[in-house]
Amino acid sequence: MQRRVQRRYAAERRFRLLGLAAIVGSAGFLAFLLFTMVMNGAQGFLQTRIDVPVDFARAGLSLDPARLKGDGADLALAGAGLEDAMMRAAIAHFGRGGDQLISRSAWLMLRDQLKANPELLAGRAVVSVPAATEIDVAAKGLGTPEAEAIVTRLKARGQLHMHFNVAFLTAADSSDPTIVGIWGALKGSIFTMLVTLLLAFPVGVLAALYLEEYAPRNWLTDLIEVSINNLAAVPSIIFGLLGLAVFLNLFDLPRSASLVGGMTLALMTMPVIVIAGRNAIKAVPPSIRDAALGIGASPVQVVFHHVLPLALPGILTGTIIGMARALGETAPLLMIGMRAFIATPPTRLTDPATVLPVQIFLWSDEVSRGFVEKTSAAIIVLLVFLLAMNGFAIYLRNKFETRW
Structure with missing residues (x-):
């Protein structure tokens, strides 16, 4: 009888240990999943931006500041050649290949600044625009050596910054990963x-x-x-x-x-x-x-x-x-x-x-x-x-x- 009682107690301890091991294992897998998702996804909430000086007076934009007010502002800016102006400004500031450093959707930031302040058409301004995908990935430590060298140079000049990507939570889908939203x-x-x-x-x-x-x-x-x-x-x-x-x-x-x-x-x-x-x-x-x-x-x-x-x-x-x-x-x-x-x-x-x-x-x-x-x-x-x-x-x- 003593041996049977001891065996029952031993079986109960084994059962409790197995149950505890199952709970610990499940919690461990869940923690691993959450940790992996957070580590991989945290960078997605950050956006790399580059400061680009733009001379609006020499950009060749045929725009009237009066047209940038009211409901017709988007229509007026849509055909103003802002994308070409943004690319030319990047080449003028960074040299040959400067247009490859910024996102192809960078002109949207230029559009938003002009809508907010139409008086900029008569002067100059520094526009903070999203970096190209290669530069963005390199700024987060996952790019090629060439891209990381460019990131180091831009950081030394104070022209590259990391910001919380508010647009990811407020924008919709896009073909450009630098401005995509959820x-x-x-x-x-x-x-x-x-x-x-x-x-x-x-x-x-x-x-x-x-x-x-x-x-x-x-x-x-x-x-x-x-x-x-x-x-x-x-x-x-x-x-x-x-x-x-x-x-x-x-x-x-x-x-x-x-x-x-x-x-x-x-x-x-x-x-x-x-x-x-x-x-x-x-x-x-x-x-x-x-x-x-x-x-x-x-x-x-x-x-x-x-x-x-x-x-x-x-x-x-x-x-x-x-x-x-x-x-x-x-x-x-x-x-x-x-x-x-x-x-x-x-x-x-x-x-x-x-x-x-x-x-x-x-x-x-x-x-x-x-x-x-x-x-x-x-x-x-x-x-x-x-x-x-x-x-x-x-x-x-x-x-x-x-x-x-």
């Missing part, structure tokens, strides 16, 4: 998740309530339950094909829109919410129902005043899982065209849009090295968005749990 994809994700939540959550909860509280127990109900369980395991790309066939081809809804993306993801998320909702409703003690009926509550009041509030924490748990899965999906959205190049952030649910996972996929396929750090930075934004969304849902779940 706001367009982030806004598209917010719109898409909003449509998904507004469709999947109420329909899923009501379906769970009906199946658990009102549906008769017959072959039709059993068939519905089996179908819902199977839908929860269907590959996500199948829902993309369904969205393509129904929402785009049949209903002729706008392609690449957040509305269509949200409706497609709602179809994918709904079975998860229904299954979690049924389990949460089933876990409510029958005594709650009996007590409510005993004091005169109607069956509808029992469900919506007592059963549903007590089951809501479990329902929210299933909703968190479903929405987290929907936020990271790419395949169904590719099927409905949400992989388009979107240079302007969407303003309505029917505007062309993309989402963060698709944007990360597109940037990872780019040839330019400047998109490598931008891809990791976009992953950080996606993780922060996911944690914020889940944190809010967990807060709501804990708030309703206090009713027990």
Whole structure:
């Protein structure tokens, strides 16, 4: 008996150690993932800038300062030859090859300065513009020896600076990695998740309530339950094909829109919410129902005043899982065209849009090295968005749990 007791105690210790090792290993992998993403993506939030003196009086810009005020300023500046003026100014200051040091989108900074201060047309100004991709990468310690030598020379002259890249959080997609931004994809994700939540959550909860509280127990109900369980395991790309066939081809809804993306993801998320909702409703003690009926509550009041509030924490748990899965999906959205190049952030649910996972996929396929750090930075934004969304849902779940 002593030996059997010792063996049981030894088995219990081994089991506890294995459980602890599993937790430590999982935490270690998670920490490694976060550390790798932060180290690779932190550089994506920084932008290398070069100071370029520009002589507007000699730049040959046929512009009237009066035209740079009001709504016609963008139209007037669009055909003013600012790109050529910017390149000539870089060559005049840095010598031959100076135009290779600055981004091809540097003229946008020149445009913004002229819009802010039209009086600059009569004088000179130092414009801080994004560096070319090779210079930007070299300034962050990952470039070629030639580019790093140029960076060292520019730093010694005080003409090269590192700044927090605000445009990365406020701009949309671009073919130039030096001015690319994540706001367009982030806004598209917010719109898409909003449509998904507004469709999947109420329909899923009501379906769970009906199946658990009102549906008769017959072959039709059993068939519905089996179908819902199977839908929860269907590959996500199948829902993309369904969205393509129904929402785009049949209903002729706008392609690449957040509305269509949200409706497609709602179809994918709904079975998860229904299954979690049924389990949460089933876990409510029958005594709650009996007590409510005993004091005169109607069956509808029992469900919506007592059963549903007590089951809501479990329902929210299933909703968190479903929405987290929907936020990271790419395949169904590719099927409905949400992989388009979107240079302007969407303003309505029917505007062309993309989402963060698709944007990360597109940037990872780019040839330019400047998109490598931008891809990791976009992953950080996606993780922060996911944690914020889940944190809010967990807060709501804990708030309703206090009713027990």
